[in-house]
Amino acid sequence: VAETPADPPKGREATGVKITHPDRVVFPDAKITKGQLADYYSDIAGLMLPAIAHRPISLVRCPQGRAKQCFFQKHDAGSFGKSVHSVDIEEKDGGTEPYLYVDDATGILQCVQMGTIEFHGWGARADSVETPDRMVFDLDPDEELDFEDVKKAAMDIKQQLADIGLTSFAMLTGGKGVHVIVPLNGEAHWPEVKSFAERFSRALAQSEPDRFTATMSKAKRKGRIFIDWLRNQRGATAVLPYSARAREGAPVAAPVSWTELKEIDAANRWHIGDSAELIERANGRGLAGWGVADQALPDV
Numbered sequence: 359v360a361e362t363p364a365d366p367p368k369g370r371e372a373t374g375v376k377i378t379h380p381d382r383v384v385f386p387d388a389k390i391t392k393g394q395l396a397d398y399y400s401d402i403a404g405l406m407l408p409a410i411a412h413r414p415i416s417l418v419r420c421p422q423g424r425a426k427q428c429f430f431q432k433h434d435a436g437s438f439g440k441s442v443h444s445v446d447i448e449e450k451d452g453g454t455e456p457y458l459y460v461d462d463a464t465g466i467l468q469c470v471q472m473g474t475i476e477f478h479g480w481g482a483r484a485d486s487v488e489t490p491d492r493m494v495f496d497l498d499p500d501e502e503l504d505f506e507d508v509k510k511a512a513m514d515i516k517q518q519l520a521d522i523g524l525t526s527f528a529m530l531t532g533g534k535g536v537h538v539i540v541p542l543n544g545e546a547h548w549p550e551v552k553s554f555a556e557r558f559s560r561a562l563a564q565s566e567p568d569r570f571t572a573t574m575s576k577a578k579r580k581g582r583i584f585i586d587w588l589r590n591q592r593g594a595t596a597v598l599p600y601s602a603r604a605r606e607g608a609p610v611a612a613p614v615s616w617t618e619l620k621e622i623d624a625a626n627r628w629h630i631g632d633s634a635e636l637i638e639r640a641n642g643r644g645l646a647g648w649g650v651a652d653q654a655l656p657d658v
């Protein structure tokens with residue numbers, strides 16, 4: 359039997375991670391295979407590493423594809439490969455649990471080989487888990503709202519943060535919403551960051567109760583945007599920049615500049631097939647310095 363011609367060398371081969379079943383379809387709607395997902399991640403790994411490296415992560419794994427069962431994995435099963443590391447983190451009960459982290463492209467690809475589609479991260483690094491290096495406001499719109507409403511909310515929050523001296527950045531989640539990300543210098547501990555995020559969100563909901571709610575309940579969300587400040591507690595995660603999403607059409611989480619956000623009409627604007635465009639964008643002026651700011655929480 360004649361062998362089919364080999365594919366041209368792809369980025370994923372450079373990582374040395376063997377991807378089994380590369381032709382398995384993981385996104386049936388978009389007809390995207392595990393091999394294509396691995397190609398996306400090897401293309402984008404360089405862009406992902408500043409955010410993901412050395413951060414405890416949770417994975418959304420869908421070994422049989424997104425249409426079948428997916429599960430959220432927080433702990434190290436010890437079976438991923440040598441570049442998927444483990445860090446012991448203290449739990450509330452006083453014991454410890456091993457959490458996962460990676461610090462190179464090989465680690466990312468070893469997760470993909472194990473069926474990972476999405477990468478979520480703690481707000482702190484593995485070597486300083488008690489002091490977050492970012493705060494995030496996760497804007498979750500009620501179903502009846504438009505993306506225009508979400509954009510307006512994100513820009514208002516950006517302005518209010520700027521008014522108290524905080525620089526923030528926007529990320530499309532690849533799903534329905536936007537994350538407003540506030541880098542922190544790692545001076546404050548979790549309770550302080552959580553309390554700040556809660557007070558900021560509740561104040562906003564109180565001043566504009568028709569647009570915002572800071573309460574998780576679905577009933578209170580009717581026609582409003584839930585400012586999910588609960589991402590800012592110890593152990594909580596948020597989807598990481600450039601992570602693929604296990605959603606229809608194989609979208610990805612994408613950093614955007616505040617200027618270009620104005621022109622964007624959906625949170626799932628970019629997809630797994632867009633790695634070349636994402637890399638080009640990341641090298642452009644609009645995203646220079648995205649996600650970087652050396653700042654402390656103000657005393658408010």
Ligand code: ATP
Nearest residue numbers: 430478479496498531533534535536595596597625
């Ligand atoms: P969207 O814009 O569609 O809301 P999202 O990534 O913000 O996308 P959310 O449902 O708001 O999705 O979830 C916010 C974060 O909470 C996720 O990014 C994830 O890190 C975390 N999360 C979601 N589901 C779970 C879960 N089952 N277990 C643990 N953490 C979760």
Ligand code: MN
Nearest residue numbers: 496497498535
């Ligand atoms: Mn959300």
Ligand code: MN
Nearest residue numbers: 496497498586
């Ligand atoms: Mn949320």
